[in-house]
Amino acid sequence: MSRIKIVNLLIICTFLFLGLSIVNLQIIQGKKFKTLSDKNCIRIMSQEGCRGKIFDREGLPIVDNELSYDLMLLPQDKREFDKVLLAVSKVLGTTQKDLKDTLKKSFVASSLPVAIAKNIDLKKAIALEELKSDFPNIIIQPRPIRHYPYGSLASHVIGYLSEIDHWRLTKLQDYGYNTKDIVGFGGIEEKYDYYLRQDEGGLLFEVDHRGKFIRVLGFRAPHNGKNMQLTLSLKAQKIVEQGLADKKGAVILMDPYSGEIIAMASFPNFNPSVFTGKLTPSITNLFNNPDAPLINRAINGTYPAGSIFKLIVATAGLETGKINSSTTFLCRGSIFVGKQEFACWDTHNYQDITAAIAHSCNVFFYKSGLLLGAQTIHDFSLRFNLSKPIPFELPYEASGFVPSPLWKKIYKFKNWFDGDTVNFSIGQGDLLVTPLQMARVVAVFANSGYLVTPYLVKGLDQRDISNHQRKIVNLHLKPRTLNYIAQGLRNAVLDPKGTGHVLSGLSISVAGKTGTAQVSHGQPHSWFTGFFPYKNPKYVICVFLENGGPGYYACVVAKQIIEQMANEGLI
Amino acid sequence: MKDLFRNSYFIILLISLLIASIGILSIYSSTYQKEGKFWQEISRRQILWVFIGVLVFIIFSNLNYRWLWDCTYFLYTMALFFLFLVFMLGQVRLGAQRWFKIGWFNFQPSEFVKLIILIFLSRYFSKKSTDDISLLCAKFGILRAIILPFLFIIVPMGFIIEQPDLGSGMMIFFLFICLLYFTGVRLRYIFVFLSASFLAMPLLWHFLRDYQRERLLVFLNPNIDPLGAGYTVIQSKIAIGSGSLLGRGWLSGTQSQLHFLPESHTDFIFATFAEQWGLAGSIILLALYYLLIRQGILIARKTSDCFGRLLAFGISFLLAIQIFINIAMNLGLAPVVGLPLPLMSYGGSSTLATFIALGILVSIDKRRAVF
Numbered sequence: 001m002s003r004i005k006i007v008n009l010l011i012i013c014t015f016l017f018l019g020l021s022i023v024n025l026q027i028i029q030g031k032k033f034k035t036l037s038d039k040n041c042i043r044i045m046s047q048e049g050c051r052g053k054i055f056d057r058e059g060l061p062i063v064d065n066e067l068s069y070d071l072m073l074l075p076q077d078k079r080e081f082d083k084v085l086l087a088v089s090k091v092l093g094t095t096q097k098d099l100k101d102t103l104k105k106s107f108v109a110s111s112l113p114v115a116i117a118k119n120i121d122l123k124k125a126i127a128l129e130e131l132k133s134d135f136p137n138i139i140i141q142p143r144p145i146r147h148y149p150y151g152s153l154a155s156h157v158i159g160y161l162s163e164i165d166h167w168r169l170t171k172l173q174d175y176g177y178n179t180k181d182i183v184g185f186g187g188i189e190e191k192y193d194y195y196l197r198q199d200e201g202g203l204l205f206e207v208d209h210r211g212k213f214i215r216v217l218g219f220r221a222p223h224n225g226k227n228m229q230l231t232l233s234l235k236a237q238k239i240v241e242q243g244l245a246d247k248k249g250a251v252i253l254m255d256p257y258s259g260e261i262i263a264m265a266s267f268p269n270f271n272p273s274v275f276t277g278k279l280t281p282s283i284t285n286l287f288n289n290p291d292a293p294l295i296n297r298a299i300n301g302t303y304p305a306g307s308i309f310k311l312i313v314a315t316a317g318l319e320t321g322k323i324n325s326s327t328t329f330l331c332r333g334s335i336f337v338g339k340q341e342f343a344c345w346d347t348h349n350y351q352d353i354t355a356a357i358a359h360s361c362n363v364f365f366y367k368s369g370l371l372l373g374a375q376t377i378h379d380f381s382l383r384f385n386l387s388k389p390i391p392f393e394l395p396y397e398a399s400g401f402v403p404s405p406l407w408k409k410i411y412k413f414k415n416w417f418d419g420d421t422v423n424f425s426i427g428q429g430d431l432l433v434t435p436l437q438m439a440r441v442v443a444v445f446a447n448s449g450y451l452v453t454p455y456l457v458k459g460l461d462q463r464d465i466s467n468h469q470r471k472i473v474n475l476h477l478k479p480r481t482l483n484y485i486a487q488g489l490r491n492a493v494l495d496p497k498g499t500g501h502v503l504s505g506l507s508i509s510v511a512g513k514t515g516t517a518q519v520s521h522g523q524p525h526s527w528f529t530g531f532f533p534y535k536n537p538k539y540v541i542c543v544f545l546e547n548g549g550p551g552y553y554a555c556v557v558a559k560q561i562i563e564q565m566a567n568e569g570l571i
Numbered sequence: 572m573k574d575l576f577r578n579s580y581f582i583i584l585l586i587s588l589l590i591a592s593i594g595i596l597s598i599y600s601s602t603y604q605k606e607g608k609f610w611q612e613i614s615r616r617q618i619l620w621v622f623i624g625v626l627v628f629i630i631f632s633n634l635n636y637r638w639l640w641d642c643t644y645f646l647y648t649m650a651l652f653f654l655f656l657v658f659m660l661g662q663v664r665l666g667a668q669r670w671f672k673i674g675w676f677n678f679q680p681s682e683f684v685k686l687i688i689l690i691f692l693s694r695y696f697s698k699k700s701t702d703d704i705s706l707l708c709a710k711f712g713i714l715r716a717i718i719l720p721f722l723f724i725i726v727p728m729g730f731i732i733e734q735p736d737l738g739s740g741m742m743i744f745f746l747f748i749c750l751l752y753f754t755g756v757r758l759r760y761i762f763v764f765l766s767a768s769f770l771a772m773p774l775l776w777h778f779l780r781d782y783q784r785e786r787l788l789v790f791l792n793p794n795i796d797p798l799g800a801g802y803t804v805i806q807s808k809i810a811i812g813s814g815s816l817l818g819r820g821w822l823s824g825t826q827s828q829l830h831f832l833p834e835s836h837t838d839f840i841f842a843t844f845a846e847q848w849g850l851a852g853s854i855i856l857l858a859l860y861y862l863l864i865r866q867g868i869l870i871a872r873k874t875s876d877c878f879g880r881l882l883a884f885g886i887s888f889l890l891a892i893q894i895f896i897n898i899a900m901n902l903g904l905a906p907v908v909g910l911p912l913p914l915m916s917y918g919g920s921s922t923l924a925t926f927i928a929l930g931i932l933v934s935i936d937k938r939r940a941v942f
Contacts, residue, residue: 003752004753007749007752014891015857015861018898022845025812026812026815027850030812030813030816033809033813034813037810204805
């Protein structure tokens with residue numbers, strides 16, 4: 001059995017090989033390793049790259065980086081701790097006990113420096129650097145941190161940075177994320193964290209017992225994260241946030257043809273820079289605030305659509321042929337369905353489709369809704385992609401909801417009545433939408449029949465990815481349908497009795513629809529969505545004010561924004 | 572007394588208990604300074620595992636190993652089932668998963684799967700034709716000799732590599748080649764197979780996860796990543812190297828106890844041991860391991876039953892490869908792949924699986940005369 005002998009020999013050889021390697025390591029190189037170990041002469045100095053910057057559509061920075069300084073301490077000689085911490089606390093003006101606690105908390109290994117104070121300004125950093133001659137264990141480490149030149153501007157689109165949490169860590173560990181990594185939360189920072197994030201490099205070097213550098217043992221170069229260019233326009237974003245000015249709600253400006261988001265604001269907002277430091281009361285306030293400033297109302301919140309939904313009912317009516325241009329209904333201020341009275345907000349007399357849109361006549365749409373039936377309206381809503389995420393690029397997008405008779409039967413064990421249809425056809429009842437979904441609906445009438453997919457990222461690392469982002473679907477609506485509705489939207493502004501007549505005084509021709517969505521508590525939600533200029537639209541606008549009152553108030557906000565944009569030559 | 576030392580049962584039990592005790596001492600020394608209940612209990616847990624392991628060893632050494640022949644397919648199915656379970660759990664938890672919890676025990680199927688695959692292959696290659704007592708496999712063509720059994724092992728291997736546990740996956744591959752070599756399959760085929768796998772390597776590179784590739788690259792040059800994977804290797808070398816001739820003495824190793832060395836109680840237990848006991852201790856440990864493996868090979872050579880012989884060889888080899896790769900990894904001579912050192916490293920699954928394997932070995936020796 002020669003094979004067995006060979007294998008036997010092989011095993012003896014491998015053991016001899018191992019034995020000799022051990023001899024090599026312990027005896028021949030033993031002295032070197034012993035000194036390395038005795039003095040623990042290995043220092044690791046991490047060097048971080050810069051996180052990718054975020055630019056607006058013109059290439060102006062919305063978010064960039066600046067240098068900050070961290071105070072690190074090598075926790076090797078425990079006897080000196082008290083002296084070092086005392087000296088440090090004098091410079092920083094903190095108590096010695098605080099520093100000690102941080103030291104204890106973040107201790108990993110005695111060869112790894114511990115950050116005991118972060119984000120020190122330059123003056124203090126220099127003062128600390130001078131301490132180094134007495135205490136060689138002090139390291140001042142420069143580190144790039146996020147800088148937000150415009151404070152809370154576009155905070156919901158950008159998101160913020162913070163230490164990775166347990167849930168994200170378990171998900172991302174396989175992609176090279178570690179505990180204590182700084183990752184994006186919400187917005188672009190979270191969605192594109194993988195591209196934006198920098199790669200940590202570092203230096204491994206030997207020092208003598210006084211901490212003086214002797215030689216480099218290894219080096220890994222840090223890498224910067226990739227820069228991103230957004231479709232946002234800084235100018236427009238500023239105007240929009242000024243227009244929204246401390247009113248709870250959201251505003252979206254979108255290019256009706258491509259789906260590029262020009263501006264997206266949500267209020268209350270937050271200043272992402274508060275998250276760069278430790279957990280402070282201001283962060284806790286953000287999380288506990290009942291107005292939920294971290295929620296992006298443009299995509300994360302769902303609300304009843306109100307009269308804006310009439311656009312979909314009108315489309316359904318014209319497309320199915322249940323109503324046409326000569327259909328008129330008589331509005332006497334209310335109608336009776338069964339024994340229940342459903343009111344209109346005014347008495348409009350005879351109304352055709354364009355007039356009904358312009359005056360937002362409820363009775364017209366009650367009757368059209370009854371003609372169409374709830375299922376048809378539901379089906380058309382789905383054609384406009386309601387009731388599901390767009391999908392948009394920001395995380396945690398809400399899907400909204402469109403009710404149907406079958407749903408009511410299955411989930412609520414109740415029958416669908418004509419009263420429900422009537423409510424449904426003016427966008428009340430169980431219907432829920434996000435402001436971005438509504439901006440998308442109105443864009444269909446601005447670009448004559450195409451459902452665009454809104455997007456935010458235009459370029460990644462110098463490369464233009466717009467072509468990749470653009471997803472446009474033809475809804476195959478009849479040109480007539482689009483014409484009537486667009487005319488109706490224009491008349492809402494032109495007609496002295498139109499709901500959006502406030503906007504008629506502008507130098508820009510605007511078309512749009514207001515909405516006043518009744519809610520169970522408090523003031524109704526105020527909506528305005530439209531597009532401008534009427535011929536060759538450049539922007540779709542959607543203003544939503546949470547509990548903001550009648551649709552008129554949203555119109556006023558839109559007016560301010562459009563006026564300001566015209567002044568700054570953006571249109 | 573002389574008879575006692577000829578008795579494989581006694582020798583194997585003695586050596587394995589010696590090694591296990593060394594292991595427990597090392598685990599204790601590497602964890603006793605760490606705070607927290609978990610770390611305090613770890614060496615006591617390992618004592619419990621060794622105790623259970625000895626019980627399992629006694630049970631298996633008294634069972635007739637031919638019984639394994641009968642339930643090979645059952646074991647194979649069980650192995651697949653458990654691997655699949657781990658895979659699914661991994662999917663659900665969206666992350667890597669090598670084990671699942673049974674009570675307070677983290678059951679790690681891949682340790683047992685190695686053994687089951689060994690049994691499976693031993694059975695496959697020791698089939699005899701009905702009218703001839705010689706082994707069938709010497710007459711096999713390349714399809715039946717290599718491709719067919721390889722298809723059987725590639726499924727569990729894939730699951731294990733996916734876990735991701737590259738070390739155990741590669742182990743199974745080595746084991747397969749070694750068994751091929753023992754069975755009398757024509758050398759030509761083995762060469763063809765080896766060169767084919769060698770050519771497929773660049774393809775496999777694509778299937779590796781980023782961190783696995785990184786580790787392989789770091790193995791080639793630990794200094795490219797001094798903070799990550801390279802850190803462990805450098806610290807481990809310093810730990811071993813600083814042990815010198817007689818070591819720093821028990822409980823006085825600085826590298827392993829002052830948290831310089833990660834995983835000092837599992838994969839890098841050898842470095843912990845070598846730092847404290849020096850060259851003398853390391854050579855004694857190597858000698859003990861060698862004696863254990865030699866026992867296995869002696870048993871195999873004395874056994875005439877093909878199934879038993881292959882199994883005994885396989886078990887000796889399984890131990891030899893694991894020991895070699897783990898120690899080489901500690902010395903910075905092999906990539907860091909996460910293989911435990913049998914009988915030394917902390918871990919219930921590994922300890923149990925090793926004692927089961929040794930029990931089977933003794934059982935083969937006892938019943939050799941029957942066939």
